[in-house]
Amino acid sequence: MLAVLAIFAVPTAANAYETTDGSDVTIAPGQAVTLTFSGFDANEPTTASAPDAVTLGVVKVVTTFSRPADSAGVVKYTASATQPGTYTITVTGVSGKVAVGTLTVAPTDSGAGSGSGSGSNGALPNTGLETPxxxxxxxxxxxxxxxxxxxxxxxxxxxxxxx
Structure with missing residues (x-):
């Protein structure tokens, strides 16, 4: 009986903190954006983590970054990425509260193009001599x-x- 109670009690303790509000934004490649996460305790230290393709803060190689929440329990992180895709940014407070945000980097518009080999039809552009x-x-x-x-x-x- 005690083993059954332990099996059901452990997942409950692990999920004691709910996920707080995060940001969901779409940007152009290379654009920096401020993501806002809320629901933390006042002045609680937090750590944000992101995939390698995302830059947090102003340092180019940082994929984890720490900063405290403000007095209202809100923390803001600046993020950017150059490769199109959808990236998840996770912010964890020392209390165990977790906020998840999504950063979507939209592909750049290929444009209408002009001339042959513009790539608008899905083919590679012709960069060589066009005379047969x-x-x-x-x-x-x-x-x-x-x-x-x-x-x-x-x-x-x-x-x-x-x-």
Whole structure:
């Protein structure tokens, strides 16, 4: 009986604190935004954590950051990311209260594009020479033939003049 009571009591103790309000925002790549989390105790120290693709605070390599909540139990963290996607930012207070926010980085608009290979049809853009290789080789062959003909005619003309 005691074992059954322990099984049901442990999950209840682990879930004693509810998730508090967090922020759900959408930004453009590279844009910084302030996320607001509430429901913490007054002046409670908190720690925010995020995936590696998200930057918390002003330091580029920080994926965890700590700061105290204000007197109303609200804490704000600045976050940014350059890769499109949806990222979860979790803020945990020392009391065990947890706030979860979602940072969505929207992909940039590809635009209408112009010319061939703009990528608007899903194909890769054409960044090379657009003249077909057959035309290039044909022109190079005609040029080589013209130079050879000029050299032969010059040699024949000199031979006739010397005879």
């Amino acid at each position: 290789m057959l035309i290039i080789w044909g022109a190079a062959g005609a040029l080589a033939l013209g130079i050879a003909l000029t050299v032969v005619l010059t040699i024949v003309r000199r031979q006739k003049a010397s005879v």
